[in-house]
Amino acid sequence: MTETALYPKERVQTWKKELAAAPYRSYLYSYPHKTAYRTFEQPKRLSELWKNEPAESYFLYMHIPFCGARCGFCNLFTLPDKREDVHKRYVDALERQARQWAELANRPFARFAIGGGTPTLLRPDQLERLFGIAENIMGLDPAQASISVETSPETIDSERLGVLQAHRVDRVSMGIQSFIEAEAAAIYRPQNPDEVRRALNLLQKFDFPLLNLDLIYGLPGQTRESWLYSLNEALHYEPGEIFIYPLYTREHTILKPGDMPAAGADDPRMDLYLTACERLEECGYQQFSMRRFARKGTVGHSPSKSPIAYGCQEEGMMGLGCGARSYTRNVHYASRYGVSRRATESIIADYVAAERYDHADYGFELDRAEQRLRFVLKGILHSEGLHLDEYAERFGAGAFEELPQLNLLTQSGLAAVEDGVLRMGREGLGYSDSIGDWLISEPVRGRMQEFVLP
Numbered sequence: 328m329t330e331t332a333l334y335p336k337e338r339v340q341t342w343k344k345e346l347a348a349a350p351y352r353s354y355l356y357s358y359p360h361k362t363a364y365r366t367f368e369q370p371k372r373l374s375e376l377w378k379n380e381p382a383e384s385y386f387l388y389m390h391i392p393f394c395g396a397r398c399g400f401c402n403l404f405t406l407p408d409k410r411e412d413v414h415k416r417y418v419d420a421l422e423r424q425a426r427q428w429a430e431l432a433n434r435p436f437a438r439f440a441i442g443g444g445t446p447t448l449l450r451p452d453q454l455e456r457l458f459g460i461a462e463n464i465m466g467l468d469p470a471q472a473s474i475s476v477e478t479s480p481e482t483i484d485s486e487r488l489g490v491l492q493a494h495r496v497d498r499v500s501m502g503i504q505s506f507i508e509a510e511a512a513a514i515y516r517p518q519n520p521d522e523v524r525r526a527l528n529l530l531q532k533f534d535f536p537l538l539n540l541d542l543i544y545g546l547p548g549q550t551r552e553s554w555l556y557s558l559n560e561a562l563h564y565e566p567g568e569i570f571i572y573p574l575y576t577r578e579h580t581i582l583k584p585g586d587m588p589a590a591g592a593d594d595p596r597m598d599l600y601l602t603a604c605e606r607l608e609e610c611g612y613q614q615f616s617m618r619r620f621a622r623k624g625t626v627g628h629s630p631s632k633s634p635i636a637y638g639c640q641e642e643g644m645m646g647l648g649c650g651a652r653s654y655t656r657n658v659h660y661a662s663r664y665g666v667s668r669r670a671t672e673s674i675i676a677d678y679v680a681a682e683r684y685d686h687a688d689y690g691f692e693l694d695r696a697e698q699r700l701r702f703v704l705k706g707i708l709h710s711e712g713l714h715l716d717e718y719a720e721r722f723g724a725g726a727f728e729e730l731p732q733l734n735l736l737t738q739s740g741l742a743a744v745e746d747g748v749l750r751m752g753r754e755g756l757g758y759s760d761s762i763g764d765w766l767i768s769e770p771v772r773g774r775m776q777e778f779v780l781p
Contacts, residue, residue, distance in 0.1 A: 333734040343739045346761045350597055351573055353775075355708070355763035358701045359691045361652065361664050363774040370686040371658065377431045380655050382643030384437035384635045387465060387472075389421065389457055390651035391443040392675060395481060398504075399515035400543070400574055404650030404664060405444040406671045411453075416679050418453050421648050424684040425464045432645065436467045437637035440475040444650075447482040451490050458494040460647075469495040471635050473628045476500070480518065480526035488533045497628040498568075499530060500539040505546055505553075506560040513547040514574070520560075527564045536629045537567040544599035545574035554599050555606065562610055567625040570618045571603050573760075600757050616709045617759040649678035653687075656698065660690030695722070700768055703730060707742065708759045712750035732766070 334342075353360070392405050393414060408414075439461055447454065461467040475498035476491055483501075491499065503523055505511050511518040530538060540561045544554050561569060573596045604614060612620040621627075628634050644654040652661040662678055665671045693701065699722055706713030718726040726749070727733050733749065736742035741755030741762075755762070764772075 333731055334738055339735060339738045342735050343741070346758045346765070350758050350761045351575065351594075352761050352764035353767075354575055354760055355704065355767070357652070358704045358763075358767065359659065359693070359697065359771045360767075360775055361661065363771045364659070364661060364664065364690050365774065366689050367687065367692075370688040371660070373428070373431060373685050373687060376655050376658055376660075376687060377433075380434075380643055382656075383434060384637050385432065385434045385643040385645055386438045386440070386637060387432075387436045387461060387467060388439075388644060388646045388651055389441045389446075389461070390646060390648035391417075391441065391446040391449065391457075392648070392650045392671070393417070393448050394443060394445040395448060395479070396515070396517060399513075400576060402575075402666050403444070404666075404671065404674075406668065406675060409448065411450055414449050414453055417649070417675065418449070418456050420679045420681070422456070422460050422464070423682075424647055425460045427684050428645065428647065429464050429466065432465050434643065435635055436461075436465070436472050437635035438475070439467050439472045440477075442477045444477075445479045445482055446476055447478040447487050451486045454487060454490045458490070462494075465645075465647075470632055473497050473632075473634045477502075480523045483526040483529055485529065488529065492533055492535070495629060495632070496535060497632070498537040498539060499535045500541065500568075500570075501526065501530070502541040503557075503561065504541065504543045505549070506557040507549075507553055510546045510549055510553065510557075514543070531564065537625065537627050538564070539568035539570060540564070540566045541570045541572065543572045543574050544603065545594075545596040549595070549599075551595075551599065551602055554602065558603055558606055562606075565622070567627065568619065568621045569607065569612065571600070571620070572618055573600065597757060601753075604753055604757075614710060614753065614756065617756045649675050656693070658687065658690060658692050660687035663689055697768060697771070698722075699729065700766060703733075704763055704766060707736070707749060707751055708756075708763060710750060710756070712748040715744070715747050715749060730766075736762070 390404070393408050394405050395409060396407050397405065441457055446457070449457075462469065474494070474496045476496050477500045478487075479502060488499075504514065504516060504518075506520050506523065508518065508520055542557055542561060558569075558571075600617075607614070607620045611623050613623050614620050642654045642656045644652070646653040646661065649662050650664075652659060663674050665674055691697075702718060702721065703713055703726060706718075713726060715726055722729070733742075736749070736751065736755065737744060740752075741758065742749055742751040744750075751759075751762075
């Protein structure tokens, strides 16, 4: 069964107006959202969770929860702490965890990423250790895996980039957010544009296969002209990827929701998004999601590699480190989540002090209904789309049959079915955060709303 004209025209128009009235409801980059996680009634032994995982290859992730300063918009699990002894004890714990998890890694790793926080805040020798843990303990083969590392302008130097290059890193991702100092200051991000350019010039000398740059639109005081200025400055360095993010604020971020324009006519973000889409298309970039744009022809890994395929709809993600999430098909798990300094310090201290990491006690169990929603959302929120035959093969029924509300996407013109794939267009992708929030299950929504950060 495929899409039909299921809903009256008036209902479709009303629904679309509701999306347009509040297009930034919830940034749903993974489903279920981390704030839906809860303590399991009984801890789950990891050897049992991973025993029957069907994925043919895995994704290895390491989380380094330290940064130089917390930005005003940040609600990630990260702690401003530059102390080298703190970093060393944390990497010691991460290595201890990896030794206990190594036997679970019974599939080759197709991808490896180090994120945070700012991994390159670590000293070069500690950065070196991370790759040693991945390769010598977890069994990562750099010739078969696409490897990505996050960084920031002030932490980039030749020694650290030399470590990344020696371990065949394919993708370096750097958050810039804005090339205008006053805009960066407005989000509590102390950043000199000359420092950003120094870092970019050095990155160009090392010539990694893929450079990704992050920018944010909707900053306090930002105009269409200043947004285009930052975008054009980034384009000057010809990055293979550009991620553009609407500014989000939460009650537990430094920048509060009240500091933002009210949703509606005064909110500039949708206009700035469309402006960026047009400019990036002019410059030869293809849109893959609301946030990701890649230069056409970008491979994303070293030409000397033969990376293993890893489907975006697959699970099998092993997350090492405090704050990292791990995904099996039926269970997602992680350490506790916090944003405040007190909460984050406490969670990291518990992780560093632990001797065993062989049970999951906090996360989310996905029944068939939740697996179904995860599969759909991971499809439609990207340009690759939802492959209807793959859905039917996995769940034994048609997507439109089980989720008739998908007809609202097609009837509103935000999406279309072509060659058996449900894809959203540019406008639809622009409403991704609202569509994601609309499609999540009531139990997940309730748990997210109940979550109170310490």
